[in-house]
Amino acid sequence: MNTEYAVGLDIGGTHITAAIIDIVAMKMIDFSLHKESFDSNLPVAEVMTIWEKAIRTSIENSKVEKTTGLAVCMPGPFDYTAGVCWIKGQSKYEHFYGLNVRDLFQNKLNLSADFPILFENDAVCFGKGEVFRDSDNLSKKVMAITLGTGLGACFIDKGESISIGDLVPKDGEIYDLPYKEGIAEDYVSARGLIASYFALSGKKLNNGLELFNLAKAEDQIAMKVFEEMGEDLAAIVIPWLENFSADSFIIGGKIANASEFFLPVFIKKIKEAGSNVTVSVSTDNEIAALLGATSLLYTA
Structure with missing residues (x-):
């Protein structure tokens, strides 16, 4: 595939970030990064209009005339091969359950049926991007997580994502691991x-x-909440x-910006x-995720 430029999308529970990536050099095109914040529980048509705006703005700002692929980081549960969303009961994308997001993109952007649209778990994209950004990680075993509206995770061994086998949890996910009175994501998430x-x-x-702003203002309860997390x-x-x-172990996601409040106790506990x-x-976890996503097109 003679793909040179691709659209990379990082889609979360409250935002979409788009950029145009030179997938040969694995670098973002200047001025192409564009972000839109939104409520993911809006009707599907409204969400798709916001996504289209982010993509078209990114392409316009990049001055790139032709893109030959679309790579999307999406939170799970999601059928990344088929492009079908199975998110339910997570306070996000409630109207997308059971829908084929590849078809939604094709229709909204008027793309041909053979235009490459690939999906990957957002945490896997982040982890792969971090490995690409630091070549030392290519020889290592890396566990990466994303902290945001949900709790994402990936396990990477010498650059390859590992999601099956005895060394990792089911599907390489930790959000649904039993924890306290519920699951992990009930406690470690926004x-x-x-x-x-x-x-x-x-x-x-x-x-x-x-909560972050309260902690910055030295609200004792806010600081305690981050420490407990x-x-x-x-x-x-x-x-x-x-x-x-x-x-x-690499931490990304929006909540990583508050690491000053939870990282010391985290490091203390793992050392103990x-x-x-x-x-x-x-x-810069967003750039990492976009690079990780578009790397799928380079190897496709």
Whole structure:
């Protein structure tokens, strides 16, 4: 495939980021990065209009005349081969359940049936992108997670994503691992943070950014909530860091921006558990995700 430029999309629960990627050089085209924030529980037609705007704006700003592929980071559960969304009960994309998102893109963008539209888990895209950005990781076992509206994870061994086998959890996912009174994502996610703050303060916040701003203002309850999330995250990932024999653990996603409030206790807990894994926070996880997504087209 003589693909030179591709559209990379990072789609989350509250945003879409688009950029044009030179997939031979594996670099983003200047000025092409464009982001739109939105409510993913809007009707499908409204969401698709927002997605189309992000894509067309990115292409226009890049001055690239022809793109020959579309690579999409999507949260799960999602059939990444067929392009079908199976997200349900996660406070996002409720109207997309059972729909073929590849068909939605083809129709909205008037693309031919043979135009490559590939999908991958957002956490896998992030992890692969981080590996591409640091060639040292190509020889390592890397566990990467994304912290945002959900809890994403991927396990990468020498550049290859591992999602089956005894070394990783089912499908390489940790969001649905049993934890405390529910599953991991109930505690380590934006909604988990908001629920925890409400339980301690009686005050309801609208989003994770409000909690972050409270912590920055030295609100003691907000800071405690982030610390508890750090403890929960450690408890959830320690068994899999050990099982996978991970060399490196990389944290991305919007909540990674608040790492100053949860990372110290997280590192303390994993060291107490005897882990020597190298822990890092992505400096630009959106770009990493876009590079990881478009790498699918390079190898397709």
